[in-house]
Amino acid sequence: MKILIVEDERKTAAYLKRGLEENGFVVDVADTGEDGSHLAETRQYELIILDVLLPGRDGWSVVTGLRRRRIETPVLFLTARDAIRDRVKGLELGADDYLVKPFAFSELLARMRSILRRGPARQSTQLRLADLEVDLGRHRAQRAGRALELTPKEFQLLCLLLQRSGEVLSRTLIAEQVWDINFESDSNVVEVHVRRLRAKVDDPFEAKLIHTVRGVGYVLEKRP
Numbered sequence: 001m002k003i004l005i006v007e008d009e010r011k012t013a014a015y016l017k018r019g020l021e022e023n024g025f026v027v028d029v030a031d032t033g034e035d036g037s038h039l040a041e042t043r044q045y046e047l048i049i050l051d052v053l054l055p056g057r058d059g060w061s062v063v064t065g066l067r068r069r070r071i072e073t074p075v076l077f078l079t080a081r082d083a084i085r086d087r088v089k090g091l092e093l094g095a096d097d098y099l100v101k102p103f104a105f106s107e108l109l110a111r112m113r114s115i116l117r118r119g120p121a122r123q124s125t126q127l128r129l130a131d132l133e134v135d136l137g138r139h140r141a142q143r144a145g146r147a148l149e150l151t152p153k154e155f156q157l158l159c160l161l162l163q164r165s166g167e168v169l170s171r172t173l174i175a176e177q178v179w180d181i182n183f184e185s186d187s188n189v190v191e192v193h194v195r196r197l198r199a200k201v202d203d204p205f206e207a208k209l210i211h212t213v214r215g216v217g218y219v220l221e222k223r224p
C-alpha cells in the first residue's frame with residue numbers, strides 16, 4: 001500500500017512517515033503543493049494525506065487540480081483549521097475525509113483504513129471501447145490486455161476521446177479541455193499529441209480507434 005504525504009512541517013511529516021511505515025505502508029513525502037501534485041500525477045498511490053496550509057499551492061488547489069485531471073486517488077485532508085466551512089469546502093472539492101490537527105495517530109489509521117476499504121471508486125472509473133480500457137482512478141490504460149505507457153497529457157487526451165467516443169471533437173475543444181488554453185490556429189500541440197497517442201494506442205494493433213475527420217477534428221470509435 002503506497003501512501004503520499006504532502007506536509008510542509010518536517011516534524012509532522014517525519015512522524016507520520018515513521019508511524020505509517022511501522023504499520024506496513026510504503027510512504028513518499030512531499031513538502032510543497034507543487035511537488036505533491038507532481039508525484040500524485042506521475043506515480044500510483046492508494047491514498048494521499050494532504051495538508052491544507054502549504055507554502056505556494058495549498059491543499060485545496062492540489063485536490064482541485066488532481067480531480068480535474070481525473071485522478072481519483074482518495075484524499076484525506078489534514079488541517080489545523082476546524083471551521084465547518086473548511087470541512088464542507090474540502091469535501092465538495094473531492095476530499096474523502098478530514099482530520100483536524102492535532103490528532104491521535106490511531107485516529108488517522110482508523111480513518112485511512114475506512115477510506116481504503118471503500119476503494120477508489122466513488123463512481124464508475126472504468127471506460128471501455130472495444131479492447132481499449134481506461135481506469136481513471138488508477139490512472140491506467142490498456143489495450144488487448146497490454147498496458148499502455150502514456151504521459152499525463154496523453155492519458156487526459158485519451159480519457160476525453162473515450163468519454164465522448166463516437167463524437168467528433170474539434171482541435172479547439174480538445175485544446176481547451178486538455179491544455180486549458182485558448183487554441184491558437186497556428187499551434188499544432190493537439191496534432192502532435194494525437195500522433196503520439198496513436199503510436200501507442202493504434203499503431204501496434206490492427207483495428208484503429210482514433211480517426212481524423214478532415215477539417216474538423218478527431219473521433220474515437222470502433223469502425224467495421
Ligand code: CA
Nearest residue numbers: 008051053054
Ligand atoms: Ca502546513
